[in-house]
Amino acid sequence: MPVARKLYLVVGLMAVLVATELLTLWFVTSTMSSIRVFVDGEGRWSKAQKQAVVSILRYEQTHDEQDYQRFLEHLRVPLADRAARLEMEKPVVDRARVRELLLTGQIDYEDTSRLITFYRRFRDASYVRDAVSRWLIADDLVEEIMKEAAALRAVIRSGAADASTIERHLERIEAIDERLTELENEFANAFAMGSRDLEKMLLGFLVFLVLAVETTGIGLTASVARSLSQSLREVHRVADRVGKGDFSQKVAVESRDEVGQLARSLNQMTMNLERSFEALRLAQQEIQRAHENLELRVEQRTARLQFLATASRALASTLDYAETTAAVARFGSQYAEGWCTLEVFGEDGATELVVTGLDGELQPDAAGSVEFEPALRKIRDEALATRRAEVLTRSSGSTALCVPLHARGHLVGSLTLLPADPARRFADEEIDGAESLARMAGSAIDSARLYRSAQEAIGARDEFLSIASHELRTPLTSLLLLLQGMLRTRAPEEAAPAEVVAKLRRYAAQSERQANRLSILVDQLLDLTRIRAGRLVLAYETCDLVALVREVLQRNEVSAARAGCELVFRGPEEAVVGSWDCGRIEQVVTNLVSNALKFGAGHPVRIAVERGDGGKARLTVEDEGVGIPEDQRPRIFERFERAAPFAIGGLGLGLYIVRQIVEAHHGTIRVDSRPGEHTVFTVELPTAPNASN
Template sequence: MLNFWKNLSVIKKLYAVVGAMALLVAIELGTLVFALSTLSSVRAFVGGEGLWSKAQKNAIHSLTSYIFTKEQHYYDDFHKYMQIPMGDRKARQELEKPNPDYAVVFSGFIQGGVHPDDIPGVIRILRNWGHVSYIQRAIVAWTAADGLLEELISKAEQLRTIFSRPDVDHEEVKRILAEINQLNVALTEYETEFSSVLGEGSRWLEHLLMLLLVLAVITIEGTGLYLTFSFAKGLDRSLLELNHATKEIGQGNLGITVPVHSKDELGQLAQSINKMSRDLDLNISQRLLAENANQVKTLFLANMSHEIRTPLGIILGMTDILKDPQVSSVEKLKYLEVMENTGHNLSRLINDILDITKVESGHIDVELAAVPLAPFVDELRSMMQVKAVKSNVSLNFTVSDHLQQMEIQTDRNRLKQILVNLINNALKFTEGGTVQLSVDSVGSELVFDVKDTGIGIPTDQQDRLFQNFFQVDASSTRQYEGTGLGLVLSRKLAHSLGGDVVLKNSVPGKGSTFRLSIPRQGLVKTQVVAKPEVKKLADAELDLRGIKVLVTDDSEDNQVLIMHYLKKKGVQCDSALDGEEAVAKVAETHYDVILMDMQMPRMDGYTATRVLREGGYSGAIVALTAHAMKEDRERCLSVGCNDYLTKPISPDLLYTSLANLTQKSRSSILGEPK
C-alpha cells in the first residue's frame, strides 16, 4: 500500500486528498449549519426574552412616573411598552395549539420586537424542542409571568380611574403602588428563572455541538497537515514571506508589504494581506480619532451640565430669598435683577446650543442685507462697553478710513453674533488690560481683528482650539466659566457667511488675536437714500382694553403669568387647560384672540387649532411654544395660527402681537367708529 501511494502520480494524490477533504468539509458544513441554525434560534429566543424583560421594566417605570406626575404621556408609554410582552404572549398561545395559524404567530412576534429573520428560529425552538426540559421550564416561567402582566394592566386601569376623580384617594394610590412593586419583584424572579434555564440549555447544547465540531476539525486538520508536509518544499519561500508579514502586522507594523511573485492563490493571498494591512492602518487611525472625539464630547457634556445648573441654582436660590419677609424692598429689586440677568444668560446658552444644531444640520438661516460698517461698529461698541467697564478693561474700536463710508452685503445678526462671541471671549480672559477691534480690508476679504492683552493660549492647545466641544481648560478647578461653544459656533457661522474665524496669533501671558474674515463682494459706498420709516405701534395702538382672550395652556403657572401680563392692559381673560376645553369654551363664548399652547395632554394645540378652524372660528389664534426652530413656526402657521410666540414669553412681543391682530376689531368692541 505504501509503495502504491509512493508510485501514485501527484495529480491523483491531489484527487484523493481533495475527494477526502470534500467529504470531510461537507460533513463539517452540515454540522456547522445545524449548529449555527440551532444556536441562532436559541439566541433569538434569548433576545426575545431580553426585549420582553426590558419592555416590562420600562412599562413599570412609566406607570410609576404616571403615579407621581399624573402626566398622561407616561400612562400612554406604559401601554406602548406593554405591547411587546402582549405580542409575545399572543404568539406563544397560538403555537400551543395543535394547528397554529403562523400568520398570527408572526404578527405576535413582530409586535414583540423579534426581528422577522429570527422568528422562524424561535418557532422551531418552541415547536421542535418544546419537549426538552430546559424549554419546558422556560415556557412555564413565561406563562406565569404573562399572568402577572394581566394584573399589572389591571392596576394601571385602577390608577387611571382614581386620577380621573376630582379628589384623589392617596391611600388607595399608595396601596396600588405597593402592589405594583410586589408584581415587579415577582416578574423579576420569573425573568431570572427564564434566563437561568435558557442559560443552562444553551451551555448543554453548546457542549454537544462543540464536541461534534472538534471531531470534524481534528479530522480536517490531520488531512491538512499531511497536505502541508507533502508540498512544503515547493511552498517554502512563499510561506516564509507570508509568515513574516503576518507576524509584523500582529506586532503593529502595518507598513509592511508582502512581495507578490505570481497571480496564483498565494499571490492573491499576498495581495489580500497587503490590503488588510492598509485597511487596518486606516481603521485604527479612525478609531483613535473617534475615541478622542468621544472623550472631548463627554467633557463638554459634563461642563454643559455645570453651566446650566449654575444659573438654575442662582434663580432657585434667589427665589428662596425673596420668600423671606425680612428682605427689604431694595434688596428684593436687587435680587430680581440678578434673577433676570441670570435668566437671560441661560437663554443665550440655550440659543447657542440651538444654533450649533442648526449649523450641523444645515438649517442655518442667512439673510443678506446692506450693513453700513461705521454705524454697525458704533452699535457694537455701545453693546460691549458696559461689560468692559465691569471687567475693568479698556475697549477700543477702529475702522480704517477707506471703510468709513462703506457698507457690506451680509447677515447683520450673524455678523454681530460672531463678533460678540469673540469680544466676550477677549473680555473674559483679560483682566485690567485692553481689548481692541480693528476693521480693515485685505485683498478680497473684509477682516475684523479682535486683539486682547489677556492670558493667551498655550502653544500645544492652539491646533485643537476650534474642535467640537473643546476647551483649553476642562478641569473641575478651571478659573474661567464657559461652554466651549463660542469659537466653534463663531467659525461655523462665519463659514455660512462665506468666511472664516482663525487664531491669528497668541502668546501665553501676553494675549491673543482672533481674525474674522468675510468676502468683501458687495462692499460699496453708503448711498444717501431716505429709508422708509418702520411703522412702530404707538401707545394708543397698544391699548388692549375691551378685547377678550382665551389663554390655553396645560401649565397653571404659565396661565397665571400670561394672564397677569394681559390684565395689566385691561384685557378680559379666560383660561383652558387643554385643547378639548378650549374648543368647548369657544363654542359657548366669543373670544377675540386665543393664545394656544401647542403641546398639551388629551388634545394638543395643533389639533385644537385645526378643529377650531374647521368649526368656523375666524378670530386670531397665537401659538405659544417652547420649540423655537424654524420648522416649528412653519408647522404652527400651517395649521391655522395667525402668529407665533416662543416661551419664555416677552410681554412687549405679546402686546404687539395682540395689538396687530385686533386693531380692526377693537374699534367695534369699544364702540368707536372704524
C-alpha cells in the first residue's frame, strides 16, 4: 500500500472514531433529556392526582357538583398516561394515538416523540421496570379513588347522608392518597437512581471513546512512522552488505508501497549478482572435486583390496563352522560400516543359522530374533532368485545390499548389509567388493560345513561302534556264563533229578532271552541298513489293530511282571481294521511297549487304541517313568539318539526305526513328556491304503 494511502487510512479511521464519539454524545444528551421528560410527566401526574383529591374533599363539604366535575377533570391526566403506557406496550405502536394521550396528560408536544422512543428502548432496563411497576400499582389505586368518590357522591346525592358512612369513604380516599404519595416518591427515586447509573455508564463510555480516539491516532501514526523507518533502515543495511560482497542478504520488506518496490528491486539485483558469482564458484569447485575424486577412488580401491585380502586370510585360517560364520559376520559388518546379517541355509533350503554383526563385533542377542522388514525380505528373495546382488533404497533414504552366497553351484546363504550412516550409498565398486567377499564367504562356509559333517560322521561312527560293542558284549557275556553254568552243573548223589532239570530250564530260559536280545539288536542294524539304502519294503494286508496290540501285550506280560509294571489296555469292543504291514506295525507296538517297560519300571503302562478323525487309527502308549527333557525331544527320533541315561541299554535305533515305519505308512508319531511325571507316544495311521502304496 502506498505511503499516501496509509496516511489517508489513518485520517479516515480518526474521522470514524470522532463521529462515533459525537454520536455517543448525542445519544447521552437525548437519553438524559428523555429521563427529564419522564420525571416531569410524573410530576404533572402527581400534581393532577393531588388536585383531584382536594376537589373530592371540597365536594364533600360543599356538595357542589362543579367540585365533583373538577375531580374528574384532574383525573384525566393519570388516566391518559395509563392509556398511553398500554398503547406503548403493544408490538406495533400507534404513535399518533400515544402522542394524543400524552398531550392529554399535559406533556409538551415536542417531548412526546422523545418519551415514546425512550420507553420503547429502555422499558426492559431494571430501573425502568422498577418505576413502571409502581406506575401499575398507582393506576390501580387511581381506579379505587374513582370508585370511592363515586360511592361518596351517591351517598351525598341520596339525601340520607350518614356522617359515619361519609367519614369512612373520606378515610379510604385519604389512605389511598397517602399510598399514592409513597408510590410517587418511589417512582421518582427509581428514575433518579437509574439516571445516575446511566449517566455514569454513558460518561464512562464517552471517556473510553475519547481515550480510544487519542490512543488509536497516536498508535497509527507511530506505526506508520516506525514501518517507514524500519523499511528504510533494512534497505540501507542490505545495500551496505551487498556492497561488501555478501549476496546472501535479502531485504525482508513485504509492503507494496514505494519502499517495498525499492526493496524488491534491490533483492533482484542482489540475486542476479549472486547467480553470477555462484556459477563462477561452482566451476572452480567442479575442477577441484574431479581432482579429489580421482585420489579418493584410488585410495578406496586400495583399501578395499587390502580388506578383501585380510578377510581371505582370516577365512582360510580356520575350518571351524562357528568361527567361520562369526568371521563372515564380523567382516561383513566392517565392510557395511554398520549392521550385517548372515543367513545360512541347510540342505533343505530352510534357514539353518543366523549370525548378526555390528561394526566388526558379533551381536548374539540379535542373532536369534532377526526379522527382515518386507522391503528387505523382497530384495533378499530377489537376490536369491537371480543369484546376484540387489540394492534397496529405503524410505528413510539409506540403502541396503543383499548378496547371495554360492559354493559348488549351490546356494549356501545370503549376506545383508545395512550401513549405520543413513546417507551412505553403495557405489558400483562397493557392490563388486561385496560380491567378492560373498564368494569367499560362501566357499569358506561350505568348506567349514563339509569339515563339520566329516567330524560329526567320524564321531557318530565312533559312538556307534562303542555302543554296539557294549550292547553286543553284554548279552554274549550273559549267554556264555549261562552256558558255562549249564556245563558245570552236576547232579549230586543226594540231589533229586527234578531240581537239576529246573535249574537247567532256568538257565536255558535266560539264554533264550539274551539270544532274543541279540536277535533284536541285529534286526535293528539290518533295518537301519535297509532304511538308509531305501529298501524298506512294506507288505500290505488287512489287520485288526486291537487284536494286534492285545497279542503284543500278552507276549510282554512276563517282561512287565519282571519290571513291576501293570499293563492297562483300553480299546473299543469292535475291531479297528486297516490296510498295513502287520509285521511292521507289530514291530512299532513292541518297541513302544518295551521302551515304556524299560523307562517306566515300577509304574503302570497304559496302552489305548481308538478311531481318530479323518479315517485314521490312533495308538497311544503312556508310562510314568523318568520322562524326556524338553531339549532332547526334537532328537529322540534320530539315529543313535537315546532319551535315557547311558546305564539303560540300547543302540538308540528303536524310535528312529519306529518313525520310519510309521511315515512309510503315511502316518505320524509324536511325543509329549513331563520329566519325572509321564511320557506319551501317539501314533496315527490311515486305515485306507495310500494311492502311492
